[in-house]
Amino acid sequence: MTIKPFKLERFYTIHEFTAEYLLCSSDCESMSVRDVLSLENGALEKFQDLWLGYTETKGNPFLREDISSLYNTITPNDLLVCTGAQEPIFLFSQAILKPEDEVIVQFPCYQSVQSIPESIGCKVLDWTVRYENKKFVFNINDLKKLVSNKTKVIYLNTPHNPTGFHFSKREQLEIIEIARKNNIIIFCDEVYRELEHKSEYTIPAFADIYENGVSLGVMSKAYGLPGLRIGWIATKSQKIIENIEILKEYTTICNSGPSEFLAGIGLRNRKSILERNLKIVEKNIALLDHFFIKYSDLFSWDKPNSGPIGFVKINFDEDDMVFSERVIKKKNILLLPGEIYDYKGFFRVGFGRKNMPETLEKFEEFIIENLIK
Ligand SMILES: Cc1ncc(COP(=O)(O)O)c(C=O)c1O
Structure with a gap:
């Protein structure tokens, strides 16, 4: 049996435990x-x-x-x-x-x-x-x-x-x-x-x-x-x-x-775990919605009605992998580029984690310093 390497899991194996901020996680906040x-x-x-x-x-x-x-x-x-x-x-x-x-x-x-x-x-x-x-x-x-x-x-x-x-x-x-x-x-x-x-x-x-x-x-x-x-x-x-x-x-x-x-x-x-996680999702998705409206020239997003992830379209002329690499290099924030899904021009964001607001602030810093002329 030959099987292709799993692009997403390879990407996570390389970056998940070295990036300081994860803006693409698909799991909700964990516990001890x-x-x-x-x-x-x-x-x-x-x-x-x-x-x-x-x-x-x-x-x-x-x-x-x-x-x-x-x-x-x-x-x-x-x-x-x-x-x-x-x-x-x-x-x-x-x-x-x-x-x-x-x-x-x-x-x-x-x-x-x-x-x-x-x-x-x-x-x-x-x-x-x-x-x-x-x-x-x-x-x-x-x-x-x-x-x-x-x-x-x-x-x-x-x-x-x-x-x-x-x-x-x-x-x-x-x-x-x-x-x-x-x-x-x-x-x-x-x-x-x-x-x-x-x-x-x-x-x-x-x-x-x-x-x-x-x-x-x-x-x-x-x-x-x-x-x-x-x-x-x-x-x-x-x-x-x-x-x-x-x-x-x-x-x-x-x-x-x-x-x-x-x-x-x-x-x-x-019930109590979901209540906690849905509260985190609700707070984070409102912030993301506001963010993507503010930067609608740069990004478009189709706000999901379920789950902890969304897929954001890049509206400027830059390859999604190159963009994600630039964000990791400058701010140590992990995005998941569409390339990983063989679906170019997008990146995945995750909003089930408690520290997403802080991560989003860092991402905004990147945008202000690098994308706004
Ligand atoms: C849609 C989907 N299915 C399956 C999995 C694998 O889940 P697990 O890591 O629990 O094996 C994932 C993990 O990201 C997923 O997003």
Whole structure:
């Protein structure tokens, strides 16, 4: 198997722990082990007594019970817990696809949904975002044109990385109708779910409303706990769960027991964690909105209604990678250039972190010193 290097993860490996300011993070503000343990009475004692043996391949039954509470119809048996969201993307694709299958992928995308099917020998068709009147749109008729009798999987991601686009309930039903008619599996990466800025933007999980739907969830983004490396696949298809479980026995076998324990606390207390994170998002997005209006000659942004990231258009004549390198060099601020997504002319911003206002001030300094004549 040859697989392309993952451009985004390479970029982060190089810069994430050296840049002083991160203006492109896709995870919300994190917390310490102490903070997590303080969310429940007696949790510290239980954590100290936790037995460090192997855990169940499918995931600790108690944790699966907690995860199932995020869904309407998914039971603990319909879940497979994995390492982060990256492992389930890899395992699902390896378990389901074979050479010559066609898959459709929203483009731009988190690269694994493109590179892994390609490495298996599949034909990957891009459902490319339209940028119309400074807004991102995934046009359903464009999707219809890509579907054929060879289409095995439609990979979706909503709320979307990097554009911040989020499907409406109507669009979701239209996509399911297309998939159902053609017996296509929908794999929806829902790692930014529960970060809808208003509850009216919430849509059902694909696994809840489509019999061939697979929903991907994780502790990393909305809950801000990426260090736990706990993610999961939810689907009513036992065949899919079983095929992935068989492959997981070749990768990680089971999850980290301490992480499963802490993830359970996080999920049982998710209302308060989400409330905190949504407050941060609300404050930061207002600042960004004001900022991009102030500098609308230089940048255009389509303010997202969900999630912690947005994709900003550069309106002056400079390559996005060159611009990002200049910002790192002068102010030690990390932006994520569109080049990383093979989608030039834009950069990603993240607004789930507490120190974003300070980072934005530094970015404004850069603009005043370097871009305003
Ligand atoms: C859309 C999307 N899917 C999956 C992942 C991988 O998540 P994790 O780091 O928890 O494995 C990311 C991380 O940035 C992401 O943005």
